[in-house]
Amino acid sequence: MVNDYSFLDNLELDGEISQAQSDRRNHAGDFGTRDEDEVEPNVVVFAKSTTDVSTIVSAANDHDIPVTPYAAGTGLEGNATPIEGGISLDTTRMDSVREIRPDDLQIDVEAGAIGDEVNEALERYGLFFPPLPSSGAISTIGGMIATDASGQRTVKYGEVADWVLALEVVLPDGSVIEAGSKAVKTSSGYNLKELLVGSEGTLGIITCATLKLAGRPEQVKGGRAVFPTLNDATEAISDAVTSGVDVAKIELIDDRTALLANDYADTDLPEQPMVFVEFHANHGIDEEIDFCRTIFETHELERMEIAAGEKMEQLWQVRKDITYAAEEYDPDLDIGPPGDVTVPISQYPEMIAEVRAIAEEYDFFVPCFGHAGDGNLHYFVLADYDDPEEAAHAQEAYATLVERAIKLNGTATGEHGIGVGKRKFMEREHGEAAVDAMRAIKQALDPKETLNPGKIFPPKDDSEDEDSRDESESLEIDTDSG
Amino acid sequence: MVNDYSFLDNLELDGEISQAQSDRRNHAGDFGTRDEDEVEPNVVVFAKSTTDVSTIVSAANDHDIPVTPYAAGTGLEGNATPIEGGISLDTTRMDSVREIRPDDLQIDVEAGAIGDEVNEALERYGLFFPPLPSSGAISTIGGMIATDASGQRTVKYGEVADWVLALEVVLPDGSVIEAGSKAVKTSSGYNLKELLVGSEGTLGIITCATLKLAGRPEQVKGGRAVFPTLNDATEAISDAVTSGVDVAKIELIDDRTALLANDYADTDLPEQPMVFVEFHANHGIDEEIDFCRTIFETHELERMEIAAGEKMEQLWQVRKDITYAAEEYDPDLDIGPPGDVTVPISQYPEMIAEVRAIAEEYDFFVPCFGHAGDGNLHYFVLADYDDPEEAAHAQEAYATLVERAIKLNGTATGEHGIGVGKRKFMEREHGEAAVDAMRAIKQALDPKETLNPGKIFPPKDDSEDEDSRDESESLEIDTDSG
The missing domain is CATH 3.30.43.10 (Uridine Diphospho-n-acetylenolpyruvylglucosamine Reductase, domain 2)
Known part of the structure; x- marks a missing residue:
């Protein structure tokens, strides 16, 4: 037509x-x-x-x-x-700050505003929007909410969604609603706001968000810790989180990622697993850092460097460069779709062991890293995705890791959403009845499938998605991260 | 039939x-x-x-x-x-703890378990379920989730819903799903878990919940502060919260409530507004209390008593007795349906002024109190509800206060849900298009209206609910709190 x-x-x-x-x-x-x-x-x-x-x-x-x-x-x-x-x-031209209400710790901001712009607008009030993901310098508030984004600070502050009080949303028939409430809590009616969060524009288009804010912490310090083995590093993280260390970021990179980073920045970091940390407090930050160090020491901590300001940023640079480092590591290899599985934190060491085992079994270089405090693991299966056979093999390795995460009570996607790339895992993760319930909601709110058709739900008659339910079959991954 | x-x-x-x-x-x-x-x-x-x-x-x-x-x-x-x-x-006989996973800070508990029973089961792990409402000694986990409950500790720890990771739910056709994830975050598919929270059993019946847990705080102290005027008290609360005081409870009672409490317990508390506070910390609790006191002092603080343990409980007793005190205050007067409005915190002083004005205008005794740190206000319109004319008048006063809260960007119900009693405010609060979207979801998931029919949504053909949209009309309130 x-x-x-x-x-x-x-x-x-x-x-x-x-x-x-x-x-x-x-x-x-x-x-x-x-x-x-x-x-x-x-x-x-x-x-x-x-x-x-x-x-x-x-x-x-x-x-x-x-x-x-x-x-x-x-x-x-x-x-x-x-x-x-x-x-x-x-929606990027809809980027106004409509109102800041410092006494309520709230901002009304249009969907197209960039994350960092929100924080710039809040600076003079001493406030900030804490859960901003790493992409905050380039991605929009609406996009973050629509994909249920989160990031490095989620371990302390929660997800973006946890800071969304209300949403102005255009429904598929063009009607405009406000979902949620500017009161910080409500038990009135269905949680439409929460339903719209992460619905990727398939149920409504977010035009404005009322966000909760927090005071900027008076003390910020951070740095990195080096461990002899990956197991020590992951257990140190798990122990710190469950012991209640008040950490604002706690990120893992494995030795393979350290290798990439050295290669990229021409540095001579130890090619060992590292844990990056950042602490936010209004008082007593050194006490908290000592608490963390004590726990790390019971897991064979080799070295821990902590600093503030510019020096802290330097210690963190390696973590920030990962994607670029992986992309530039070998001109013949692509990074493929970035893994984003999340598992209960007790399963994190097991999940990383699975990455190692699959990398070996499929014979790919698979650096892994991520928001370890949340059990969120990113990984790249480095391969030549222009070679159809190798691409299929790499995609199979990637998908196998997602399946393993689901088996460990985890999720296919911690913070990137489903889109097209992860549709094939929906039924495996949620079961058919739950996916049917989601489909029924889509059908009820958008009967003509006007909004963002083809996303989230696996095509019912698509044999490719049928295949994905059989682990012995090769899986097709539609997206690649460049 | x-x-x-x-x-x-x-x-x-x-x-x-x-x-x-x-x-x-x-x-x-x-x-x-x-x-x-x-x-x-x-x-x-x-x-x-x-x-x-x-x-x-x-x-x-x-x-x-x-x-x-x-x-x-x-x-x-x-x-x-x-x-x-x-x-x-x-569901009360479904009250087993299915599994505790201390390393994940998680418990799987059946819906019929009583709140305090969950905390008892967790005691030996040094863990607890932080957002338990005041009714935790008698109400069930499933009920709390179904009504989107919260309570005194919400100012620090958030609502019950914020600690629910996954729900086992029976849908209207009998199918059993797990909504949410045991991973602490997921961006996979629609947030069915969040939709089911607060849906009051109209979309599914919760049979089991996976709850997040926290370590028990090592330090707990609390007590009460006395202020000369209600305005000083509310401004002190608002200032403390927006200044980022890390308070675990911050509760207001007005001078009328202090009067009730004195009458009930035969005490001689000052009949002045009081603010009850509780602090939880692993270190530095006295520093935090000093921070709070400094802020309170800028709002004419008259007296602040802080203690730990049993002595703290004694200081708090007044706050705990409020409902009983109100019920027993006058044998001819009933407390009526308990108000549960919530407004943005900057509007809290204005909301309390509205309570005073309406009490005077309608000539009722209206003590008010509540979870002030969240902007949540409870109130009783004391009246003889057996006298139809007086009951109608009291219900009108009650409803007028709800309408005022909604106008102040607030909600009709912070933590009690809609049920039958608050249906008439749904469209006023959310607008017709949003309520229609909620109805469409109900229709999609429960087309035969099998589950808990008649709740949440105002009857479309009910003239009583039509009346509620006209403030000049007397409002019918179907429930009464006994």
């Missing part, structure tokens, strides 16, 4: 409608989409207001045209890219 | 089916139901297992019989009592 977009000509918008090739191209993929998997929208709409979003969605719904919301494009699972053309609804 | 319950005879259950008058009577009301509003179920099923719940729900769904889950009966809004007979599904 060739869709007719002439209905757009009659709409009055504050923003802009574009069919320019460059705009369509710019909305065809995200950070995780391989070039050959990009799908261009037919039209890009740059919304400027909630009314714009409502107008477009309502008209598109009437005309059976799919609308896929798009923001910074930093997703990794194809969460915000079209699978069948239609309208890409770009 | 006379329903035929003979199909129950063919079901094999681990638990028990009863049509005894005493059992039916015991499941006809909750703490908030006036005797004359009680509705007996036709049958009470005491489930012993998830399979029981599934068997009953599935069969009832097939036979078009409503099922209302019931636990400790401590609800205040008729959340768990039938409105039209049917089956009362009692």
Whole structure:
């Protein structure tokens, strides 16, 4: 069917409608989409207001045209890219801070605002938005909420979602609701806000968020600790977290990642497992750091360097460079889709052992690292993804690791969402009845499948997804992280 | 229609089916139901297992019989009592601790377990379930989750829901799902767990919960502070919270409540506004208390007494006795339905001023108190609810306060849920489009309205609820707190 977009000509918008090739191209993929998997929208709409979003969605719904919301494009699972053309609804021009209420520790900010911009606006009040993920410098508040993002500080402050009080959302019929409450707690009705969080724009388009804030900590210190074995490092982390060390970040990198990092930055770090930590406090930070050190020492701690300010940033640089280091490690090897499994923390050492075993079994170089305090593990299966046979083999290794995580009571995706890339794991993780319940909700709120069709749910008649239920079959991964 | 319950005879259950008058009577009301509003179920099923719940729900769904889950009966809004007979599904015999995983700070506990029992089971691990509400000694974990409960410690630890990782739930067709994940974070699929929290058994029946736990704090101290005026007290609270004082409880009682308490316990407390505080820490508790005191002093603090252990409990006794004190204050006056509004904390002084103004305007004695750190305010409109005219007048005063809270960006119910009593405020608070979205979800997951019919949503054709949208009309309140 060739869709007719002439209905757009009659709409009055504050923003802009574009069919320019460059705009369509710019909305065809995200950070995780391989070039050959990009799908261009037919039209890009740059919304400027909630009314714009409502107008477009309502008209598109009437005309059976799919609308896929798009923001910074930093997703990794194809969460915000079209699978069948239609309208890409770009929210990045809706980036105003509507109101800051310092006495309530609240900000109302439009969906397209970049994370760091929010913190800049809050600086003069001594406040900040604590759960910002590492991508906060480039990704939008709306995108973070839509994918249920989290990050390094989640171990102390929780996920982005935990700091969202209310959402202004445009539903598939164009109606505008406020879900949640500006009161810090409510038990009134269904938790629509929580349902919309992580729904990846398939149930509604987030146009504005009321976020909770916190005072900036007066003391910040951090650094890194070196352990002899990966097992010591993971057990030290697990012990620290369950002992209640008040740590704001606690990140693991394995010796393979240390190797990559050395190679990238031309440094001579020990090629050993390292744990990166950061502490936030208003008083007593050194006492807390000592508490942490004492626990680390019972796990064969070799060295622990702690600093503040610029020196702390230097100690952390290795952790920050990982993705670049992995990408540049070998010009013949791609990093593939970034793993994002999360397991209960007691299973973290076992999960890492699984990574090692699978890497050996499939004969790939698989550096792993991640937000260990949450049991969240990232990994790259380094392979030549241009070679179809090797790519299939690497994808199988990757998928096998996801299956193992699920078996360890974990999840396929801790913070990147499902998008297209992880659809095949939905039934394995949640069971058919739960996925059917999710489908029923989608059907109830978006009966014409106007919003972001094709995401989250495995295609019912797709043999590829059937295959994914059989571990002996090779798995197709649609996205690649470049 | 006379329903035929003979199909129950063919079901094999681990638990028990009863049509005894005493059992039916015991499941006809909750703490908030006036005797004359009680509705007996036709049958009470005491489930012993998830399979029981599934068997009953599935069969009832097939036979078009409503099922209302019931636990400790401590609800205040008729959340768990039938409105039209049917089956009362009692979960209190499902109270096992299935597993404690101290290394993961997790417990799997069945829905019927009492809050305090969970903490007793955890004691030997040095762990506890932090967000337990004040009713924790008598109410069940399942009931708390189903009504999105919270309480005094929420200001530090968050709501019950914030500590729920996963739920085992029986859906209306009898299928059993696990919603959420035992990993501490996941971004996989729709947040069914969050949707089920607070859905009051209208979308599914919770049979087991995986809860997050925390280490017991090594230091606990608390007590009370006396202020000259209510405004000083509320501003002191607001200032302490926004300044980031790490307080575990911060509760207000007004001078009217102090009067009640004196009368009840025959004490000679100052009849002035008081703020009750409790601090939890692993180190530095006195430093934190000093920080709090310094802030209180800028708001005309008159006296602050802090203690630990038994002495602390004594200081807190007044706060604990409030409901009893209010009930016994005057034999001719009933406390009516307990108010539970919550507003952004900056609006808390304004909300309390509204209570005073409305009390004066309607000429009722209205003591108020509550979880001030969250902006949550409880109040009683003391009146003779047996006198229809006075009852209507008191209900109007009560409802007017709810409307004012909503206008202050607040919510009708911070922690008691909607049930029957607060249905009339749903559209005012959320707007029609949001309530329609909630209705669509109900319809999608429970098309035959098998589970807890008549709750949360205002009856569409009920003129009483129409009236509630007009402030000039008298409002009917269906529940009363006894």
